[in-house]
Amino acid sequence: MATICHDTKNQLTTHAAKGRNNQTKGFIKMAKIEGAVIIDQERCKGCDLCVAACPTNVLELKNKEVNDRGYHFAYAVRPADCIGCSSCAIVCPDGCIEVYRITSK
Numbered sequence: 001m002a003t004i005c006h007d008t009k010n011q012l013t014t015h016a017a018k019g020r021n022n023q024t025k026g027f028i029k030m031a032k033i034e035g036a037v038i039i040d041q042e043r044c045k046g047c048d049l050c051v052a053a054c055p056t057n058v059l060e061l062k063n064k065e066v067n068d069r070g071y072h073f074a075y076a077v078r079p080a081d082c083i084g085c086s087s088c089a090i091v092c093p094d095g096c097i098e099v100y101r102i103t104s105k
């Protein structure tokens, strides 16, 4: 399965334009980028690579549950800390992770 990283280009453009309008006295208001991960837990083999790759400790393996293949699968234990960097999706050998990026004020 292909890794997908969705940048919301229209929102980025909109916020970039707002940032220019908000330049006052040398300060630029920056858009905040948040991420959201979707993990195909049935395909996950619990290798832990995504957990190790995440810079903000969003991911963990379920240590008391297994998927249909018998693996402890990855899940987002702290989803609000995701910054949408895609490191987890890049390192996953089986392409189980999709990352979405959202910009907000």
Ligand code: SF4
Pocket: 035, 036, 037, 053, 054, 055, 056, 057, 058, 059, 081, 082, 083, 084, 085, 086, 087, 088, 089, 099
């Ligand atoms: S996108 Fe980055 S911050 Fe979010 S879960 Fe993956 S590695 Fe962690």
Ligand code: SF4
Pocket: 039, 043, 044, 045, 046, 047, 048, 049, 050, 051, 073, 074, 091, 092, 093, 094, 095, 096, 097
């Ligand atoms: S890197 Fe992929 S296969 Fe390995 S634990 Fe994470 S989601 Fe599962």
